[in-house]
Amino acid sequence: MYDHLETAQNPSNLKRVVIDPVSRVEGHGKVTLLLDENNKVQQARLHIVEFRGFEKFIQGRPYWELPVLVQRLCGICPVSHHLAAAKAIDQLVGIDTDNLPPAADKLRRLLHFGQVLQSHALHFFHLSSPDLLFGFESEISKRSIVAVLENYPEIGLQGVKLRKYGQEVIRMVSGKRVHGTAALPGGMNKPLSKQERDYLLEDIDQIITWSQAAVDLIKKVHTSNLPFYDQFATIRSNYLGLVKPNGALELYHGGIRAKNQHGETLLDHFDYCDYNAIIHEEVRSWSYMKFPYLTAFGKQNGWYRVGPLARVNNCDFIDTPLAEIARIQFKQHSDEAMVHSTLAFHWARLIEALHCAESIKTLLYDPDLLSNDLVAQGEKRYEGIGVIEAPRGTLFHHYQVDENDIVTKANLIVSTTSNNTAMNESVRQVAAEYLSGHELTEPLLNNIEVAIRAYDPCLSCATHAVGKMPLQLELIDAEGQLVDQLTRHSNGEFVRESA
């Protein structure tokens, strides 16, 4: 644990370094480091500096607008918000997820697999592979997907096409690449046509092959430098996510499972509609993003990680054959019950991408997708809760409506918020182990960003604000004087201005 670095004893006498915003994440985050006169890190924090206002935006709207409205939260995972809201709204019209018509359930799952596949491809190939293939401290001009396309053209192009395929799945199911209107209260608005299904089937074998190659690539990258990858930004945490009733990996609907760092089960098959009974969100003065934890274990021991690493760690198996082989190899690489390496998020993410590709193929051969029996009806309720596993982790949508169907209360816990404590802990670990005592340079500071990026945080989801500010690194001496300043403008250009 590095929580002693959350708050320095005498911050007024320390140098401050700011990374603002953190790049290659969605939204606006800022890291501040406080250093003493020997450049030893005394405090490290990931801040969210914009206020979250999305719940307020939702209140006062009729509930049936929500599945479309919430997609506008984020440009990266609109479908996740669409489906979580849809599940909550199913309950408002008296339909529990298990009672959805089979065609609607399967169409939503297909949509979700497409979404997770494209999001994971974006994250790995576009945003993280430059660090992993060229090195965390390589020249900044090399750390981009274009450099990957130039130096590893086959890998780069496969990444582009994997993302494109996931988006085609979304387009076929929802009619649009973004802002589709696929889910309705109690079901879906259209089946897949035979032509749409055949179009998606044309490329699916290639997509599975590329997804498998991506798993092989990250396994090779991770294991070829195993001590470093297993240690960098690594923290020991609890893990939380949904699982199927039989314990298999689940992305769309299941019960909550939580395990501790030793792999012991803390909660299993817990009904997510009672999430308020097990999760508390702590507010800290220095960040707008809350810090959720499992109430029963307190804020010191109850914080947890969500997302691919949590899901692949928590499940008993994966019910698609290639991803299950990959999961077994993933678990075997560690000598602990749980894989704690933060960089292993990338490995787990690509195992899930492979699972999505395999699951898409299975679903495309299911005749239910072509059925017109798409909507169920029930008795009106005044409260609805929808939870899914979004690409970055467990996503909670909770709404209350009045007798006129107007939303009176909304609460969203997004995946990035659940990972808030963990991201801060990883930032502190990297600051203490790799930065402390060194002269700070941009490549060295990229180590901090690599740690945050492994979680694939979506800060615009967490804060509901799009960051437009440039990155600014300021070095301030012990007397508070600015001695050096490095600015990254919004177009990515760096300018150094020494005092």
Added chain:
Amino acid sequence: MIQPILLLGYGNPSRGDDAVGPLLLEAIAEQIDPTQIELITDFQLQIEHALDMQHRQLVLFIDASVACKTGFSFSELQPAKDNSYSTHAISPAAVLDVYKTITKQSPPASFLLTIQAQQFELGTGLSELTAHYFKTACELVIQLLKQPQFNAWRTLVTK
């Protein structure tokens, strides 16, 4: 059959003036020949949009811009490595550069229409200023689509 002309309007429809690109495509959707013109909207540009440009003759990107101070601006695009690759959203010039990298060919003739924007608050509509220039921008796009040739578009470039 891939339509020879692509219009790509991007921005978040729930964030005030950021919606102007997608709104423009919505406004002209009934007035175009869908066999010749494809309209694509998205939240932001990413490198896979390079694949949408394949087999096109003309591409028009439409976006909101706080940098634009003249109401709207219409310019010709060239591929450029402009460092926007390190973010979730890349520039149109960077998309063209990706096109060159992955296809080993020059991208189709491409233009950018930006419309002056000033506010991006969640849940707000277009500002008065942007709504005003939106109408003029729609007229320009209709004019462009009546003469879908590179040279004709080039004569209308404002900078």
